[in-house]
Amino acid sequence: MRAFSRLLAAAVLLAAPSAFAHDYKAGDIEIGHPWTRATPPAARTGGGYLTLTNHGQTADRLVGGSSSVSGRVEVHTMEVTDGVMKMRELADGLALPPGETVKLEPGGFHLMLIDLKAPISEGAKIPVTLRFEHAGTVDVELSAGALGAPTMEHGGHGGKH
Numbered sequence: 001m002r003a004f005s006r007l008l009a010a011a012v013l014l015a016a017p018s019a020f021a022h023d024y025k026a027g028d029i030e031i032g033h034p035w036t037r038a039t040p041p042a043a044r045t046g047g048g049y050l051t052l053t054n055h056g057q058t059a060d061r062l063v064g065g066s067s068s069v070s071g072r073v074e075v076h077t078m079e080v081t082d083g084v085m086k087m088r089e090l091a092d093g094l095a096l097p098p099g100e101t102v103k104l105e106p107g108g109f110h111l112m113l114i115d116l117k118a119p120i121s122e123g124a125k126i127p128v129t130l131r132f133e134h135a136g137t138v139d140v141e142l143s144a145g146a147l148g149a150p151t152m153e154h155g156g157h158g159g160k161h
């Protein structure tokens with residue numbers, strides 16, 4: 001009987017991680033810890049961050065997304081041009097080589113929620129549909145953390161879009 005309950009405890013422990021993991025899958029692509037930051041009241045844009053691991057044998061691409069909270073969702077990169085950090089849309093999407101993990105994080109690759117319908121508040125769950133070239137689409141939720149440092153990297157967006 002004791003052996004059985006120990007076995008049961010082990011089974012519960014093994015099952016637990018998947019119950020708590022904040023991860024998603026689309027085909028061979030694993031999406032880890034999607035999050036965003038709360039935005040100031042007048043913000044028109046927000047960022048989206050997550051990790052993408054390609055467990056498949058072939059390359060894939062994150063080509064875009066959509067969300068009910070914003071007019072558009074784009075995939076952006078940050079680059080230093082003439083000493084100035086600028087962002088631009090990755091028109092061909094973000095490459096996901098087989099066997100590799102690509103991070104979308106503040107200061108690097110990121111999702112850009114453009115034309116926010118309302119500011120993002122801390123603790124909110126922001127629904128986003130990610131679209132991959134081969135793996136198709138998957139619905140994820142971005143967990144909104146606290147308002148970060150002023151998002152100066154997104155300052156140039158106002159007039160551009």
Ligand SMILES: [Cu+2]
Nearest residue numbers: 076087111112
């Ligand atoms: Cu951006």
